[in-house]
Amino acid sequence: MMNPAFAYSNIKEMVPIFIHVSSILKGLIENEINQGNSNINLTPYISKAALDIIGLVAYNSILNSSPSTLQIAITILSEYVPFIGDIPIGHDTTNVATCWALYLLVQHPHEQDLLREELVKA
Known part of the structure; x- marks a missing residue:
């Protein structure tokens, strides 16, 4: 059902937003x-960047300034149903996947070099 949103023509239009948010992230x-600081926890930065990208692409608005209704509901429900807090919400999966990818690239510098070469060629 969501595949049309990820068609090349749609993604191509989102690239300026990706670049803008990535530039802010790079500056931070x-x-x-x-x-x-040489030991930087990237998780909060990546999480906010992912949320900003989703907000700008979907709603033309930055979302990281306050918790969403869903986040508030999950927080309240997790008091009564503990596993509810473990359910990933929209930007968390993007955040976790990105952080793992970055971690693995740091652990494998040769693959990092290959990726960098591929990106330069593109």
């Missing part, structure tokens, strides 16, 4: 590095 990480 560079600020951490410039402050002397």
